Amino acid sequence: MKKITLLLILFGLTGFSQNIGVEKEAFAHTYSIVAKDTVTGEMAVGVQSHWFSVGALVPWGKSGVGVVATQSFVNPAYGPNGLKLMENGIHAEAALTQLVEQDKGRDFRQVAFLDAHGNASAFTGEKCVESAEHMVGKNFSVQANMMLNDQVVPAMAEAFATNSHLALAERVMEALKAAQNAGGDIRGKQSAALIVVGPDKVENSWEDKKIDLRIDDHENPIVELERLLKVARAYEHMNAGDLAVEANDMEKALQEYGTAEKMFPENLEMKFWKAVALANSGRLEEARPIFNSIFAEDKNWKKMLSRLPASGLLSISREELASLTEE
Template sequence: MGQSRQPEPFAHTFSIVARDERTGDMAVGVQSHWFSVGTTVSWAEAGVGAVATQSFVNKSFGIRGLQLLKQGKTAQQALDALLKDDAGREVRQVAIVDAKGNVAVHTGKKCIDYAGHRKGKNYSVQANMMLTSKVPDAMATAFEKNASLPLQERVLKALEAAQGAGGDIRGKQSAVLLVVRGKSTGAPWDDNHLVDLRVDDSPQPLQELARLLRVHLAYEHMNNGDLAIEKNDMKRAMTEYGAAMKLFPDNLEMKYWTAIGLANSRQVAKAADMLRSIYAKDPNWRELTRRLPKVGLLTVSEKDLKELVW
């Protein structure tokens, strides 16, 4: 039950585990000067909790921590059980938040300076091998003062504040943002993960993570637009597609399906104008338009179809 059998990876880093008081959703956010930190530090399961295991990492703490929470243990009880027989506890840094908002965190005495943590209501921030001692406080302050934002954006703000306070003494390389539902629906393919973004190797991992989050949110709007079309709610569909394009204005696919939605709502002239600009950048979209009527995704007359694929 102690140390993992494989050589333990380093993940000297800063991270946050958090729960949204309003929705119950839970998150882990991390940045490190270590390749692909998301495969090592961040663990979460809908309706259960979230774990960050770092410093000299015992990766089993992620899976075992979640198992202990599923058995009914609180975050603190799970953490105590993980550390009890761990010969390497003094080089570990671990934080857990459970589905009820209980938080537990441990920073071993032999974690490399600067190392520390700060625990607050529904969250914990922790860091080791930092350039300055200001990182945990900066993260906590950013998380608390952005309480009006969605959880994923609050977590990103905390990570950005950590970097602003000096960050990892070695620099930066990878980052992760993971969000799961507060309550399981019994459909893990939907529950895990609401947000699951990783930057494995980048000179500016948090900037790239922020960009990916904008793309993620844009595609969420696209999915909502598609669902609205299924329900024949064209007004809602156009609102969602418009929100998607605002977040990701250069994406041809978002423009394309918005145009198809307009065509299906009998706004053929407007759709044709949009498609004309899309075809000019990539003519393959014209061929796709020709194929849509066969599968019922474009429901226009032959005359209107000619206007759309001229």
């Protein structure tokens, strides 16, 4: 991690790296995909590697601008500098070409750019470790190096093309799974990451990434990444439920919390907020057995419930609250 931190500092001081030798740079021999959803305008990067914390350096993205995957002997400057060029109106191919020409370590690089218009471009240096190649298609690019065989990249491209019915994040997951099933990294598996950014520029940095998931060290990072994506989708419904509560739309809240609970029925928090929405909708008797089952597993939720009226999140009488919380 000290090596990576030092690299980031150096890149931040010097802009685009031209003079740092590849022997000092972080490895990320890996497979990845950059892609755009033509319906929603979302853009994504998915990546897996037998290297610790691949998500720290490989995937970059900015809403309304584009996405970047920089790998092999990683030059992280391709990320922020590539996004800056694309934000200034330079399309993906021209932006990537400009940065590659400035990079003295380009023979060791593998990089892919995709801009907000769906233009994709990729570069694979001559000294990337076999099997190394890329394939650029309409609204996507897949690339890999140090793979077990030359079937990985075609498998990713086919999986992305044949799963157009899926949301972008899930479609990218299918490409990653296909890569692994085709042989994947010759060294095995360790880390993975997935980011999704929106079609429009945002004012606040915290609104930039719609999905931002990282598996830094795991025996089966793709499996774990897919699990976390499912959790993220469930919590999207939870967040929508929270917004409905703020708007005093308890029926909408109940619908969103219920959908989340169906996705993860063992999750106490999802059960809890569904029960709260029921209580706030005047359906206390439906909520009661749900609360009781939650309290039986963890009594802290009973204390939590008693604190909600003061925040305006629970609109039942004191007597009704007491009937739920008294021993």
